[in-house]
Amino acid sequence: MLALATRVVSDYGKVLAQVSPGVYGLPESLLPYPKERIREALRFLLQNVVQEHPELREGLARGYVYLAQFVADDDAQTIARGAASATGQSPDDGDAEPAMRLINRIKAEMEQALNELAGVAGE
Template sequence: MLALATRVVSDYGKVLAHVAPGVYGLPQSLLPYPKDRIRAALRFLLHEVAPGHPELREGLARGYVYLAQFVDDGDADTIARGAAVATGQSPDKGEAEPAMRLINRIKAEMEQALDELSGASYE
């Protein structure tokens, strides 16, 4: 189980290395595995490996929270169109509101992930 979880998280880390930080709404199709599988691998490593390694624990926790940034590809497209409005690249103001709703959902999911980690014993 350890080897499998390590591989899943390693492959996920390779994806994270290629995405721009601070971007909301990345296409889920970029992920090497389904989100649930990555989430489970991160939880396993947090519980089994990270307690004695604070730096590793911090990195795994960040990856766990950041997983919320990956959304259905259609939602990622909606967010990209909203960003185009915000930067003046698109005149269609109607694209902004749906994008903001999705971004707010992502933020809420990130908060939930933080709450899950704070409620779990990984020390």
């Protein structure tokens, strides 16, 4: 299980190295595995391996929270259109509200992930 979890997280890390930090709504199709599989691998490593390595633990925790940034590809397109509308690159104001709802959902999922991590740290 350790080798598999390490491989899954390593492949996910390669994706993270290629995306811009702070971007909301990245398409799930960029991920090398389904989100739940990556989440489980991160949880496994956080619970079983890295207690004595705080830097590694922090990186895994960030990756766990950042996983919420990956959304269904259609939702990622909605967010991109909303961002274009907000910056004046698109005249269609109808995209802004659905994009903001999706971004708020991402923020809520990130907060939930932080709460889950508090539970993992307490185990």
